[in-house]
Amino acid sequence: MHFTLKIWRQENADVAGGIQTYEVDDISGDTSFLEMLDILNDQLESDGGLPVAFDHDCREGICGTCSLMINGTPHGPETTTTCQLHMRSFQDGDTIFIEPWRAAAFPVVRDLVVDRSAFDRIIRAGGFVSIDTGSAQDANNTPIPKDDADYAFDAATCIGCGACVAACKNASAMLFVSAKVSHLAHVPQGDAERRGRVLSMVDTMDAEGFGSCTNYTDCEAACPKAISTDHIAVLNREFIRAKIGRTT
Amino acid sequence: MELADVPAQPVKKRNRMKLDAKIPEGPIQEKWSRYRNKLKLVNPSNKRKFRVIVVGSGLAGASAAATMSELGYAVDCFCFQDSPRRAHSIAAQGGINAAKNYPGDGDSIYRLFYDTVKGGDFRSREANVHRLAEVSGLIIDQCVAQGVPFAREYGGLLDNRSFGGAQVSRTFYARGQTGQQLLIGAYSALSRQVASGNVRMFTRMEMLDVVVVDGRASGIVTRNLVTGEVESHAADAVVLATGGYANVFFLSTNAMGCNVTAAYRAYKKGAGFANPCFTQIHPTCIPVAGDHQSKLTLMSESLRNDGRVWVPQQVGDTRPPNEIPDAERDYFLERKYPSFGNLTPRDVASRSAKEVCDEGRGVGKTGLGVYLDFRDATARMGRDTVAAKYGNLFDMYQRITDENPYQVPMRIFPAPHYTMGGLWVDYNLMSTVEGLFVIGEANFSDHGANRLGASALMQGLADGYFILPATIGNYFAQLGISHQTVSPDHAEFKQAEQGCTTRLNRLLNASGNRTVDSFHKELGRIMWENCGMSRNAEGLEKALQQIPELREEFWKNVKVMGAGEELNLSLEKAGRVADFLEFGELMCRDALTRNESCGGHFREEYQTPEGEAVRDDEQYCHSAVWEYTGDDAVPIRNEEQLEFEYVELALRSYK
Ligand SMILES: Cc1cc2nc3c(=O)[nH]c(=O)nc-3n(C[C@H](O)[C@H](O)[C@H](O)COP(=O)(O)OP(=O)(O)OC[C@H]3O[C@@H](n4cnc5c(N)ncnc54)[C@H](O)[C@@H]3O)c2cc1C
Ligand code: SF4
Ligand code: FES
Numbered sequence: 001m002h003f004t005l006k007i008w009r010q011e012n013a014d015v016a017g018g019i020q021t022y023e024v025d026d027i028s029g030d031t032s033f034l035e036m037l038d039i040l041n042d043q044l045e046s047d048g049g050l051p052v053a054f055d056h057d058c059r060e061g062i063c064g065t066c067s068l069m070i071n072g073t074p075h076g077p078e079t080t081t082t083c084q085l086h087m088r089s090f091q092d093g094d095t096i097f098i099e100p101w102r103a104a105a106f107p108v109v110r111d112l113v114v115d116r117s118a119f120d121r122i123i124r125a126g127g128f129v130s131i132d133t134g135s136a137q138d139a140n141n142t143p144i145p146k147d148d149a150d151y152a153f154d155a156a157t158c159i160g161c162g163a164c165v166a167a168c169k170n171a172s173a174m175l176f177v178s179a180k181v182s183h184l185a186h187v188p189q190g191d192a193e194r195r196g197r198v199l200s201m202v203d204t205m206d207a208e209g210f211g212s213c214t215n216y217t218d219c220e221a222a223c224p225k226a227i228s229t230d231h232i233a234v235l236n237r238e239f240i241r242a243k244i245g246r247t248t
Numbered sequence: 249m250e251l252a253d254v255p256a257q258p259v260k261k262r263n264r265m266k267l268d269a270k271i272p273e274g275p276i277q278e279k280w281s282r283y284r285n286k287l288k289l290v291n292p293s294n295k296r297k298f299r300v301i302v303v304g305s306g307l308a309g310a311s312a313a314a315t316m317s318e319l320g321y322a323v324d325c326f327c328f329q330d331s332p333r334r335a336h337s338i339a340a341q342g343g344i345n346a347a348k349n350y351p352g353d354g355d356s357i358y359r360l361f362y363d364t365v366k367g368g369d370f371r372s373r374e375a376n377v378h379r380l381a382e383v384s385g386l387i388i389d390q391c392v393a394q395g396v397p398f399a400r401e402y403g404g405l406l407d408n409r410s411f412g413g414a415q416v417s418r419t420f421y422a423r424g425q426t427g428q429q430l431l432i433g434a435y436s437a438l439s440r441q442v443a444s445g446n447v448r449m450f451t452r453m454e455m456l457d458v459v460v461v462d463g464r465a466s467g468i469v470t471r472n473l474v475t476g477e478v479e480s481h482a483a484d485a486v487v488l489a490t491g492g493y494a495n496v497f498f499l500s501t502n503a504m505g506c507n508v509t510a511a512y513r514a515y516k517k518g519a520g521f522a523n524p525c526f527t528q529i530h531p532t533c534i535p536v537a538g539d540h541q542s543k544l545t546l547m548s549e550s551l552r553n554d555g556r557v558w559v560p561q562q563v564g565d566t567r568p569p570n571e572i573p574d575a576e577r578d579y580f581l582e583r584k585y586p587s588f589g590n591l592t593p594r595d596v597a598s599r600s601a602k603e604v605c606d607e608g609r610g611v612g613k614t615g616l617g618v619y620l621d622f623r624d625a626t627a628r629m630g631r632d633t634v635a636a637k638y639g640n641l642f643d644m645y646q647r648i649t650d651e652n653p654y655q656v657p658m659r660i661f662p663a664p665h666y667t668m669g670g671l672w673v674d675y676n677l678m679s680t681v682e683g684l685f686v687i688g689e690a691n692f693s694d695h696g697a698n699r700l701g702a703s704a705l706m707q708g709l710a711d712g713y714f715i716l717p718a719t720i721g722n723y724f725a726q727l728g729i730s731h732q733t734v735s736p737d738h739a740e741f742k743q744a745e746q747g748c749t750t751r752l753n754r755l756l757n758a759s760g761n762r763t764v765d766s767f768h769k770e771l772g773r774i775m776w777e778n779c780g781m782s783r784n785a786e787g788l789e790k791a792l793q794q795i796p797e798l799r800e801e802f803w804k805n806v807k808v809m810g811a812g813e814e815l816n817l818s819l820e821k822a823g824r825v826a827d828f829l830e831f832g833e834l835m836c837r838d839a840l841t842r843n844e845s846c847g848g849h850f851r852e853e854y855q856t857p858e859g860e861a862v863r864d865d866e867q868y869c870h871s872a873v874w875e876y877t878g879d880d881a882v883p884i885r886n887e888e889q890l891e892f893e894y895v896e897l898a899l900r901s902y903k
Pocket of ligand 1: 305309326328329336338339340343344426453489509510687690702703704706
């Protein structure tokens with residue numbers, strides 16, 4: 001297959017970027033999207049050009065490193081990560097636009113690479129259970145109803161990729177934050193710090209410059225792990241509960 | 249037992265390195281507890297005076313950094329990803345072992361210990377393995393307390409499954425995403441410590457060298473992957489938790505960034521490298537589809553719980569699998585190993601798959617594949633149960649191959665997956681360089697010549713949560729509180745920085761015309777053909793000739809675009825491949841000088857007429873520990889003898 005690629009190139013955070021056009025040929029449908037970019041980079045390097053910088057690591061859809069707006073959609077047309085997207089999802093001759101995540105809280109580092117460290121700072125604000133190593137009781141002393149455990153699990157599968165932010169008109173991080181809050185709100189281990197956690201994580205989210213949530217649910221559609229906006233409802237409930245708790 | 253008639257390679261015994269494993273006295277069940285009681289302690293208020301560098305934020309690194317910080321030490325943690333949560337551990341699927349015996353099927357610490365020693369084909373250290381089994385249960389407790397959502401039964405208690413090489417169910421799991429959930433647990437513990445100010449986290453930083461001052465590890469040199477700056481970081485101890493080196497094969501199940509750089513540079517600074525040829529080829533991976541392929545995808549071993557592995561009985565049977573009747577199928581694992589069946593350990597399963605493909609009975613376009621069939625499991629449990637257990641793996645398979653495994657059997661083939669070899673460490677997890685500790689997959693310790701499924705996660709977390717934080721205190725206590733941290737302006741740091749910069753410039757200035765990847769692929773081919781699933785002296789000798797030639801060409805003809813002072817992915821890759829090009833040679837040398845077959849190391853010359861591995865306990869009941877002696881010199885092979893007091897050295901049989 002042949003593709004025309006329109007790719008965002010930007011040398012670093014301090015200079016302006018722009019779209020450049022490239023052609024790739026002889027791409028089989030079994031090639032993954034990132035392997036297609038590998039082929040392009042090989043081509044660019046062989047011709048003495050600079051390869052396109054993009055983030056990736058596991059290429060199995062689990063580390064959350066890969067990103068990319070593909071034709072305006074985070075991770076492209078399928079419900080999966082960019083690394084698990086294959087070229088068979090496109091038509092021979094297609095023109096494909098490839099851009100970085102766009103959000104004030106995710107500044108571009110180079111080309112398609114952005115800085116998502118704001119997510120780490122949100123987790124540091126409370127996305128944990130305060131338990132020192134070695135002080136835990138026997139694991140089976142705390143049975144957890146299977147339904148709760150499964151629900152917590154669904155939230156815990158968030159890979160921290162940032163597609164939800166990239167998809168949102170307001171660049172809100174609500175889905176990401178709600179996934180962690182909801183995970184820990186559905187296991188008893190999270191109970192003790194429940195109030196402080198949600199307040200502190202939401203405060204940090206705001207301080208990092210993410211927008212507010214106005215219920216477009218584009219995040220859910222873009223999420224490669226199908227994290228449901230139900231978790232945002234959980235977050236809102238937790239938040240209100242915590243606020244009330246704080247003022248009484 | 250008959251052996252093929254081949255002359256043995258002469259083995260030089262020249263122990264130059266001091267390889268004192270420091271195994272404590274006493275009966276094996278009491279060694280760790282007694283030892284721990286005797287370890288010197290650092291007074292709580294003095295702990296913050298000691299700074300420790302942890303390179304790596306995978307299960308081993310994150311758990312160690314978090315725990316040492318909780319204890320009060322000042323910790324600097326480094327990773328090359330943009331966030332510690334993305335370390336390769338995240339990709340582990342199947343599960344983590346622990347001798348909890350919740351199912352009541354007869355498991356015990358002893359049994360886990362025994363299975364691991366036997367699974368490793370008697371090439372690991374008994375005392376270490378026993379300790380691992382002892383702390384395994386604590387890991388599960390800790391992770392559950394962090395909120396890790398392990399699979400549960402309807403009663404709300406934890407569920408277990410079985411894995412290769414074991415006849416009990418001791419594997420805890422979180423759907424097919426166990427590594428992710430455990431790593432997020434460790435990452436959250438780490439995040440809490442970063443928030444407390446006790447851990448400084450450095451992301452997008454690659455360690456390029458260890459700095460040794462007066463015989464002690466005193467810090468590291470890194471390259472900032474965003475700005476390109478080469479910097480020094482000083483500390484009172486350095487911990488490497490930098491993972492495995494399976495990417496030496498180019499195609500492997502490892503994440504793209506996995507590398508040997510940190511471990512190899514430490515080796516060049518005096519840390520012994522143990523058993524580099526002990527690599528694991530995992531039986532259940534999706535077969536290679538074409539030249540474009542950048543990595544291989546693992547299908548969790550847990551699939552072998554319910555899937556049945558087979559090939560057609562007849563060579564050249566090209567009928568679609570569902571049209572081949574049972575009588576004309578060869579369920580070769582069940583046939584050859586009736587008591588373990590589809591759950592034989594990985595090395596055995598991989599070799600059997602290779603054998604049937606070598607006979608011409610392989611399936612798929614390339615003939616390099618065998619079927620993993622869920623037809624019978626679906627009939628027995630129903631499609632929904634199969635989907636609940638393996639749904640996400642089936643989806644992943646379908647996404648990659650465009651075939652529906654609910655309807656046609658999966659095709660699988662072995663692929664490089666894990667490396668048992670690594671930097672040599674003593675019982676304290678300290679390498680042959682004082683103050684340089686190595687944990688997780690980066691060390692060589694517990695898995696011998698073959699790792700059992702679900703035990704890497706266990707080992708990484710045992711090292712990081714429970715063992716290193718105890719033993720490193722003893723090291724600091726010995727240093728004493730009057731100990732002064734070396735200054736990062738010390739001449740050794742400056743020299744190391746200079747060395748790194750020179751090397752980076754050499755790569756940037758090599759104005760050749762071959763891409764880094766083309767060299768990596770060629771090295772991978774040499775390694776896979778000669779030092780892969782089976783090895784022989786002739787092939788290894790050939791590889792030992794080809795690798796230096798390829799390396800020479802690399803330095804003359806590689807093309808690295810861009811500059812040093814910026815984010816430069818080709819430069820990062822080039823540096824890692826340059827190290828693989830040296831390290832591959834060490835692997836082949838190790839494979840050539842181990843004249844026996846054991847675990848993942850199968851030397852064709854040493855097998856029974858039925859094709860089973862033949863160990864040589866007389867000569868090779870030891871770990872081979874390689875000592876660097878200069879770029880152009882042949883490294884020295886040292887030996888650590890292994891004693892088996894509690895598990896009888898026996899033929900490893902899964903029949
Ligand atoms: C696909 C797959 C599935 C697996 N499934 C299982 C399973 O089900 N059960 C099981 O027990 N095991 C499994 N394993 C094995 C297991 O996941 C690994 O052995 C284990 O996670 C390794 O952990 P680690 O902490 O030692 O290293 P890693 O998780 O690899 O972490 C390495 C860290 O070191 C850092 N690093 C490396 N080099 C440098 C450098 N030069 N400078 C700075 N930082 C550096 C990286 O950034 C990273 O943070 C699986 C492995 C694979 C590939
Ligand atoms: S919620 Fe979904 S889209 Fe957002 S970071 Fe998590 S996995 Fe990515
Ligand atoms: S590269 Fe890991 S999720 Fe895509």
